[in-house]
Structures are given as structure tokens and as C-alpha cells.
Amino acid sequence: MIELINISKRYKNGVMALSNINLKIEKGEFVFLVGPSGAGKSTIIKMLLKEVKPTQGRIIIDNEDITHIHRRKVPYLRRKVGVVFQDFRLLPNKTVYENVAFAMEIIEAAGKEIRKQVPMVLSMVGLSNKAKMYPNQLSGGEQQRVSIARAIVNNPPILIADEPTGNLDPETSWEIMKLLRMVNRRGTTVVMATHAKDIVDMMQQRVIALEKGQVVRDDKKGGYGYED
Numbered sequence: 001m002i003e004l005i006n007i008s009k010r011y012k013n014g015v016m017a018l019s020n021i022n023l024k025i026e027k028g029e030f031v032f033l034v035g036p037s038g039a040g041k042s043t044i045i046k047m048l049l050k051e052v053k054p055t056q057g058r059i060i061i062d063n064e065d066i067t068h069i070h071r072r073k074v075p076y077l078r079r080k081v082g083v084v085f086q087d088f089r090l091l092p093n094k095t096v097y098e099n100v101a102f103a104m105e106i107i108e109a110a111g112k113e114i115r116k117q118v119p120m121v122l123s124m125v126g127l128s129n130k131a132k133m134y135p136n137q138l139s140g141g142e143q144q145r146v147s148i149a150r151a152i153v154n155n156p157p158i159l160i161a162d163e164p165t166g167n168l169d170p171e172t173s174w175e176i177m178k179l180l181r182m183v184n185r186r187g188t189t190v191v192m193a194t195h196a197k198d199i200v201d202m203m204q205q206r207v208i209a210l211e212k213g214q215v216v217r218d219d220k221k222g223g224y225g226y227e228d
Ligand SMILES: Nc1ncnc2c1ncn2[C@@H]1O[C@H](COP(=O)(O)OP(=O)(O)OP(=O)(O)O)[C@@H](O)[C@H]1O
Pocket: 011, 012, 013, 015, 016, 017, 035, 036, 037, 038, 039, 040, 041, 042, 043, 044
């Protein structure tokens, strides 16, 4: 589903963020990306979203080499890769419903499809009763659930989550993890970068650890492995 072949990234200032990364993530896996600050987690995530170009190597997503796809085709990639961020990134002047619908409008989905799909995912994330609210009227956990709804509304085979619980208290974080696990059980491959030791230790999923731009550990049912 996701393959990184011999990936290296040197930023313009000379920082070597990734060195010779080889990774294969199969369809339906739930994978944690861990490692100290500066290890290269965000750089990998940005590459999967085509926000950062590798200096060397190839990126395959869903059997397609996206290393050199044109900027124009990036919206098309959004159908394959949904994304959730630590800071939610909802549009403040749109309602919950409109935020989720917007993700479908961007890929030019039919109105009928939008009217069917949006209520369905809002119900999935338990927010049917908040459809008309604006983001600033919601708790952090609720905002993150909207952002998950938005990420999955186009049914992407892959969901990337970059520190999705970073702004949430422990209890709310678990609610979000339950939701991500449910999305995963429905067949979506989930890749989550995190510093949340307790969550990684409890979930017992595949753990890929990066340090200084290299994969230093890849455990099938691993733990966090760091003390922070
Ligand atoms: N745009 C950039 N220009 C130059 N160097 C960068 C840039 N983005 C990241 N880096 C450097 O690349 C390395 C990897 O950074 P990256 O953000 O991928 O780490 P990370 O594992 O996500 O860290 P964190 O856990 O703090 O988010 C670091 O040394 C960082 O300073």
C-alpha cells in the first residue's frame, strides 16, 4: 500500500533529514511512527502528502509511483490519502457539515453523493447532532473527530495522522484512538506519528522507530521504547 524505496532527504540548508529509508506498509496495517524530535517523522509524512520532495528514492502509494507526479495531480492524491493533524486545521467560518462537505467538493463529487456521505461519516464519528456548529463551538476532541470525518469522507485507502492526540487530554485521546482503530478495522491503512508513549504501548501495533533519519526499529507488535 505504501512503499518507500531508498528514500533520502537533504533540506536546502544541508540538513540530512532522512537517509536511505526502506519501508513497506501493507494494506490494512496500523503503524506508529515514533522517535525523538527531529528524527524525520514529519518529513516522511510530508513526503507521503507530496509537500516535500525526496532528494533520492521512490515513493509508491497504492501501486502508483508518486515520486514525480505533477503538482496538478496532487488533489487526486488526496483521494488516496486522508490526513489528520495535531491542530485540527478546520475552516473556522464553515460549519461542521460544511467542513466535511468541502473535502468532497474539492474532488468535485456530485451533490447527491455529498448529501449522502457527509451525514454518514458524521454519524460514524458521533457528531450528527453538531452538524450545524462552528469549530469554535466544539471541544478539542470534537474538533478532531470532525477532522477525522473530513479525512475519511472520500474513502481513502490510507489515513495519515500526525500527532492526532497532541492537543488532547488522555481521556479524549483514547476516544480518538478508538475512532482511528475503527477506521482501520474497516480496511483503511493508518500511519500515525506520535510521542504518546501510553497509547503506543497499549495499542500493540506495528512500531517503526526513526532516529537521525534512519529506521532503527521495526516491531510487529511493539511498544514506544523511549522514556518521554
Ligand atoms: N523545511 C526544513 N528545512 C530545513 N530543515 C528541516 C526542515 N524541516 C525539517 N528539518 C530538519 O530535518 C530534521 C527532521 O525533522 P522532522 O520535522 O522530520 O522531525 P520529526 O521527527 O517530525 O520531529 P518532531 O517529533 O519534533 O516533530 C530535523 O533536523 C529538522 O530540523
